[in-house]
Amino acid sequence: MTTPTRLDIAMPDDWHVHLRHGEMLEKVLPYTAAHFGRAIVMPNLQPPVVRTADAQAYREAILAALPTNQCFQPLMTLYMTETTEAADVKAGFESGLVTAVKLYPAGATTNSAAGVKDLEKIYPVLEVMQAIGMPLLVHGEVVDPAVDIFDREAVFIETKLIPLRKQFPNLKLVFEHLTTKEGVDYVLSCDSHTAASLTPHHLVINRNAMLVGGIKPHYYCLPVAKRESHRLALRAAATSGDRRFFLGTDSAPHPIHAKETACGCAGIFNVANALAITAQVFEQEQALDQFESFVSLNGAAFYGLPVNKERLVLERQSEPQALPANLKLSQAEVQAFDPMMDVYWQVV
Ligand code: NCD
Ligand code: ZN
Secondary structure, three states: OOOOOEEEEEOOEEEEEOOOOHHHHHHHHHHHHHHOOEEEEOOOOOOOOOOHHHHHHHHHHHHHHOOOOOOOEEEEEEEOOOOOOHHHHHHHHHOOOEEEEEEOEOOOOOOOOOOEOOHHHHHHHHHHHHHHOOOEEEOOOOOOOOOOHHHHHHHHHHHHHHHHHHHOOOOOEEEOOOOOHHHHHHHHHOOOOEEEEEOHHHHHOOOHHHHOOOOOHHHOOOOOOOOHHHHHHHHHHHHOOOOOEEEOOOEOOOOHHHHOOOOOOOOEEOOOOHHHHHHHHHHHOOOHHHHHHHHHHHHHHHHOOOOOOOEEEEEEOOOOOOOOOOEEOOOOEEOEOOOOOOOOEEEO
């Protein structure tokens, strides 16, 4: 079978992105809007997007920053707190303004301090979400300082997720940015109420990228990249065609000075080359026939949304493509993700 050199697919969606606010929002949004029809917009702003009214204001800011002629649709999420009101969540969902609720264990990642410490406190909200079919998006890591950072996802599954699932068997749940074989196996053991987003970078790097030959802050993100066997499990899941796995870039821009410092921020800005890199991974795995499912079909099916009508074309060039330029802000730059491999694919 000859390898295709052109992929003409339904417009992809990004099921996990950080668009930030202010100047950063204005600068990163055109990248997302150019390659994606819709995106699940993460609510971990400072202060977080907690109530439906906050999501409405944030949505308006996003639409105001959108380049004219772009038909990009932001899908809004709420940031779960221990005092989130079920009635507000339900009203937001039923009005169509809010798509999902994001659960951050308090302290797990950037701007998660207002997240949840005691999962039982949110059971009344989960009860309502289960009843109305509203997805819960989970940052699946424990924060117990006694648990090694490389084990935090696997321990979360055993100690938090499996018990939560027992309480709410029909809750729609997305395990966000999966990074482990345990995570893949967990999702595969579940029924169609559970899905997972996978990032381009976790399909490409393992923890060596961050730690060998000097510490590389631009490969630091959360959940942190794991050892090679996990990366291989993620690639197998992404390219399998299983409908429970779909692309979420987790593009998370931070200014370079906030990453290249003694206590650097977690996050990788990958949106400009996310699709090209993902296509390259699918080519390497001889699974280009599953690429459209992963980037354009599976997520929409899980969220119960129509597939985008617009199309997007990627072409394989004869030479490796240059890295995207860094993003320039008025006072800083954001480093574009370097996948440390040749990428021949390009969105045209
Ligand atoms: C994200 C951010 O910077 O907002 N960082 C990251 O490393 N992925 C937060 C997150 O998704 O955990
Ligand atoms: Zn994220």
